[in-house]
Amino acid sequence: MLRAVKVSLRGATQRKLGKLEALRREVRGCTQRYMDSLWTEPGRLDANTLNRVSGGSLSYRHRSNCLKVALETLSATRKAAKATGFMCGKPRVHGSTRLSSLVAKIEAGKGSFGYVLKVSGLAKGNPIVVPFKSHARLNHWLGKPGAKLLQGCTLGDKWAALWIEIPDREVKETGKAIGVDVGINKLMVDSDGAKYGVEMKAVCRRVRRCMPGSKGKRRACAARRDYINRQAKLLPWKDLAVIGVEKLRDLKKGKSKKRSKEFRKAAAPWTYRQMLDRIEQLAQENRVRLVAVNPRNTSRTCPRCGWVAAENRRGEKFQCVICNYSGDADHVGALNILARTLGNSQESMVPAPPGEEQRG
Ligand SMILES: [Zn+2]
Known part of the structure; x- marks a missing residue:
């Protein structure tokens, strides 16, 4: 590299x-x-x-x-x-x-x-x-x-x-390692460039359209949950040895009463959390090692030369201002997560088993 x-x-x-x-x-x-x-x-x-x-x-x-x-x-x-x-x-x-x-x-x-x-x-x-x-x-x-x-x-x-x-080092595990960028519009993009959950926007829109407390709302929320679970299963679990994701951001902010209407509308932290929980569970089921990496600058860092700049990213497009590397911004995020996953393998954060850290 x-x-x-x-x-x-x-x-x-x-x-x-x-x-x-x-x-x-x-x-x-x-x-x-x-x-x-x-x-x-x-x-x-x-x-x-x-x-x-x-x-x-x-x-x-x-x-x-x-x-x-x-x-x-x-x-x-x-x-x-x-x-x-x-x-x-x-x-x-x-x-x-x-x-x-x-x-x-x-x-x-x-x-x-x-x-x-x-x-x-x-x-x-x-x-x-x-x-x-x-x-x-x-x-x-x-x-x-x-x-x-x-x-x-x-x-x-x-x-x-x-x-x-720097010469590339061999990965010790038998099986593949991937990085996954969890987002809101596209649920996930992995380091191979595969996209999952591209209809997430529409699924969330349906939840927002329903009256709070209504039957329709409950159904829409269930549909969103199912959608997330189905998408998580589509990752190539059988081939994997290691999966890298971003470390969960501070969730206490999401519980504050002061959070804005837009924030609640987007329901972003919630689906984000759910997606990561699901990946965590599936990783354990499939005996895949989960590594949570520091999320800082993953979408602004060039995966080829490591240059960090806000100018590298323009909307959905990524182009490095130093080495001209270019690609899809979410894919670049996933590549950086993978790089950090492999680099941080010793200090990997093994998550708690499901059930211990769930929402009440
Ligand atoms: Zn570069």
């Missing part, structure tokens, strides 16, 4: 930061010109395509990097369009700048700075050398067996995102 980790470049002098800023501006402009050109006329990483646009004051290496990034971005955009069915417009180059191993190198540093970032500058043979310190998170990933710091980076304003490649 790949991880992106941010490091601070504040250790650099103002002069160097100024140079990096000027370089970023040039690289951004050049990458955009390649993107514009490639949008109308396809190309490849060769001299012909390279000569299509002017690189300004950029070196040959830098221009190659710009073309490479433009090609990658466009291919990721087209792939995303194919997968989601949305045809999006020509991509724009944003603030941060991707520098491949062609123009950015990371080397061991001296003294209190663990590393140096060497970026080919605008002037030939005059690299910009910026020392930076390692930190707990970077050390954490680099400490994994077989972890490798990749060359190249994404350069931002006074920061850089570095790439770490």
Whole structure:
């Protein structure tokens, strides 16, 4: 797997930061010109395509990097369009700048700075050398067996995102591990991308339409309960060894008298709880290990590089602002839950047996 980790470049002098800023501006402009050109006329990483646009004051290496990034971005955009069915417009180059191993190198540093970032500058043979310190998170990933710091980076304003490649470890259990994202509109999406309970909205609407205390209301609630139970059974229990879900959020909030009408109308915490209870029961019945993971940022984290940003998510669509990974937002949530499930396997929270922690 790949991880992106941010490091601070504040250790650099103002002069160097100024140079990096000027370089970023040039690289951004050049990458955009390649993107514009490639949008109308396809190309490849060769001299012909390279000569299509002017690189300004950029070196040959830098221009190659710009073309490479433009090609990658466009291919990721087209792939995303194919997968989601949305045809999006020509991509724009944003603030941060991707520098491949062609123009950015990371080397061991001296003294209190663990590393140096060497970026080919605008002037030939005059690299910009910026020392930076390692930190707990970077050390954490680099400490994994077989972890490798990749060359190249994404350069931002006074920061850089570095790439770490970590070999995938084998899962010990016999059987499959999946992550499940429990939601309201779609009841569940698993890490294989399968969706369950897509009619949940309609089922809940029926409950809301009925008069409180009426026979119809009771029937609608029973139908909703049945629906949830049926959907939970559809998970591939027979093949599973491990299932990861999000840890239950604070339920005391749901019992407060001050909760709003919308909150009650949505009945969200209730169905959420019911769904998780049901998964818990089925996991025990099928002798599948249940792991409850921290739900923080599961829908904002890139499952490929680990980048966390609210901008990664736009409604139902997920697109990483760093590595361009894209997909369905709920599926991404499930992938992150699975990743946490596998990463947290030692500290798994074994739930209480059904009956002990039920509603009264
Ligand atoms: Zn990413």
